[in-house]
Amino acid sequence: MTSAHPGLPEFDYVKPSDLSEASQFLALHVSDARPFSGGTDTFVRMRDGFFNPKYLVDVKNLEGTRILKFDASEGLTIGSAIPMNQVVAFSEAAAYYPLLVDAAKSVASYQLRSRATIIGNICNASPAGDTIGACLAYDGVLNVHGLDGHKKLPLKDFFTGPGKNLLKPGDIVLSITLPVPPKGHAGQYFKLGRNRLSDLSIVGVSALGYKDPSTKSGFTFRLAIASVAPVPFIPTLAEEILSTEPLNPDTINRAAQAAMDAVTPIDDVRGSAQYRKYMVRNLVKRAVNELQHKLTA
């Protein structure tokens, strides 16, 4: 039950001075400490009683968390402390990663995005996370610091269930790197909410497409769908149909149907499972049509 009382339950605020101290603290207090950055999800869930950590560990000031840079060979790296608004305002993100910027702009409100982060969205591992689909479509790799030092985790293997991910005790995600995307690609995030702006998604379709002479259709499409499965969902059969068959209305219809058949949504307060399935079909079709239009215009 949500309380309108402004108070948070009691906890100790901890601000480690370096990465190894942070990882060791989190590993030592594995069941009663939680890292946080923007806090936009953490604080709400604490108020609602979903968790009650003894320690909140502020990881915003650690080395490597404030990076925001684009490199023509490595791509875009976004630190875990970078709020979504800063990513949206970063000119190279808008120029080279339009799908990500589109998705980030759809999250809640401007003032929430002053604090909310893309890494936070990823680590919460909500199937509804708006920016996760774009990070998947761009083949993101997480840069993580743990008890054994630095490591990389590909995002596509990261999610293991609703709210669950591959992070081990002591692991802190420092940043995500999105490789340089295919030249001339187009992207679009189609989000269906209960209102036009600011709501969580009933269904969210992240779609990226580019001309690809190596495929039979001449195109490659990458799709990721939010709020339709226990984890952010990639409809691989739909993607395959779109690259192996001539791109025409019939192919697009069959790909959209394949996506609809593959998702396993639940009924919840935002929509029924059956409605979500139909919306997956409609939005995948609309997304592919839109991308085809952009790529051939």
Next chain:
Amino acid sequence: MGFHQISVRVNGNDEIITVASNLTLLRMLRETLSLTGTKNGCAAGECGACTVLLNGEPVNSCMVLAVEVDGQEVITIEGLAKDGQLDIVQKTIIEKGAVQCGFCTPGMLISARALLNRNPHPTEEQVVEALVGNLCRCTGYSRIIESVQAAAERS
């Protein structure tokens, strides 16, 4: 539970305050500094009644810990007027009659000021997008949006 001493500049005044770990910026403003213009609505980052400027950017102060603003600058509704002169958005919101109960108004004004700072001449769509996080249960938004547009035209 731990306590922390912070120094923070609020509406141009430097404050040194001892805060509990779980004290939100919203409660610090209202209960420690008696700046009650900032309102507590949903306490979940959805209604925007508690919006303040943190280093020039609007944030929901219910979603920020007081300890996190150590060394930073906060502007609340009480700090929007300068030298006894209301901010232009304050003037236009009065002129347009865009206030009924007034509970959302401080947050609306802070979001509007932040918008005009980053984009002095927004379109209607951009005004709407900037105010999405500020809920009003009285006016139906039209006059609020008109106020922001009028402020942009006059500044």
